[in-house]
Amino acid sequence: MKKQRFGLIGSGWRAEFYIRIAKLLPEQLELTGVVIRDSDKGAAFAKKFSVPVVQTLDELLEDRPDFVVLSINRDFVTDYLVRLFERKVPVLCETPPGKTVADLEELWESSQASGANIQVAEQYFLQPLYAAWLQVMEEGRLGEVENMSISALHGYHAVSMIRKMLNVPYERCVIQGKRFSFRVTETADRGGFVVDGEVMTRDRDRLTFEFENGKTAFFDFSGVQYHSYIRTRQLNVQGTRGEIDDLTVRYLAEDGTPVTQELQRIDLGVYNNQEWAHQGIMLGERYVYKSPFPTGRLNDDEIAIADCLVRMGHYVQTGESFYSLREALQDTYVSIKMEEALSRPNEEIIVDRMIWAE
Structure with a gap:
């Protein structure tokens, strides 16, 4: 190209x-x-x-x-x-x-x-770990995915991942939840490490999404998770034949044998290797994700954004969409409804079918 x-x-x-x-x-x-x-x-x-x-x-x-x-x-x-x-x-x-x-x-x-x-440019589904998780699901290892718990992303980013992982593109749903506040010591920000020991009060949002087809998502997030060494991300996705529990994948082989494997990140530039680049993520002896820029000195978010740019060029040339305005409008709409639910604790908030979904 x-x-x-x-x-x-x-x-x-x-x-x-x-x-x-x-x-x-x-x-x-x-x-x-x-x-x-x-x-x-x-x-x-x-x-x-x-x-x-x-x-x-x-x-x-x-x-x-x-x-x-x-x-x-x-x-x-x-x-x-x-x-x-x-x-x-x-x-x-x-x-x-x-x-x-x-x-x-x-x-x-x-x-x-x-x-x-x-x-x-909704990039998270193109980040290495999220892309690896999605690939495991697309291969059918979990069977039909029916519920998930996500504590990793805020607002429309989380909605995008929920829609993809549960395969609920534009379904109606009911949201309810509540906002809490807890204290936590700051350890990092966009500029790097924070070591002054300051304790801050941070919101933590917990919401439940019940889709009309019966699938369910449990959302739990505090903004400090983006920049913290003591508040990390968590993901659990459950299907009829297995689950993803963060980096652990459990599933049934074709003969019904239970299998447990770990996702392993492969990078150059660590433990005395003199290059630096992310190569991919393996499950067992095979890759479930390979970086499209295997020699690029990019962090995970930069890999995903670079992928958006390359895919945008492909879209201009071919018309092949990778994340459409229709999808972005849906994710933003649902995130607006999330904020409404948080402002009205424990009330049921209806997410309807909008004009871009027709």
Whole structure:
């Protein structure tokens, strides 16, 4: 596949991922420019990251990128998307596309009216561990998956994983739950280790999703889990013939023999190896996930975002979707309903079938 050339709108923490990835994978990706409207901020950004910076969308499009990545605050997403739709520019949207259900419905109608070419950078299902878990399920080792407990992701990210793992694309469901608060010592943040011993009070959300087909998800998450060495992630998925319990996979062989295996991560650059790259994840003697960038010095989230960029290029060329606006709208809609459930403890909140699901 030819090198993918993309423009970037945004300059925040998440936008910086795209810059790093393009620099780490120069044979596959090229960043054509970054839109920053403030000229002083843009000049400082260009110097810091050694990237071309422009002030307007028109300037960005002059270099004819294959697509544009939109990575800005949710308050401004819709306006930019409509402008890109009108110009027939393919767009990979990073931020959840709207704050209210009305916003989501308006965006769907606009995309349909304009024939928009859009995908959304929901990357977690492309991260190595999540991709390995999904592969085990797709192989049928668990049988029919009927329930799961997830304590790993917040909001729409968790909804995306629940829908994929339970295979409930747009089903109606009932959500109920409650928000709790507990104290925990901070150990890390986006900048790295935190060692001052400060104890913080953090919310912990617990919700139950009961889908109309009988499948059920139990959600349990505290935001500290993203950056903590004493609050890690947990996943349990149960099917008729087996379960995934974090890194342990239990299932029945074809002859009914119970089998227990562990997922094993394979990396270069550890224990005296002088390279650094993630190779994949093995279950027993075979890979259930292989990195699409086996020589790239990328962390798991960067691998997933890079995969989104490559898949976006493939989508532009072939029309083959990997995470559509329809899916993003559904995940965002359900996450809005999650917040409603948390604001009304233990009440049943109905998730209905929306216009993009038809």
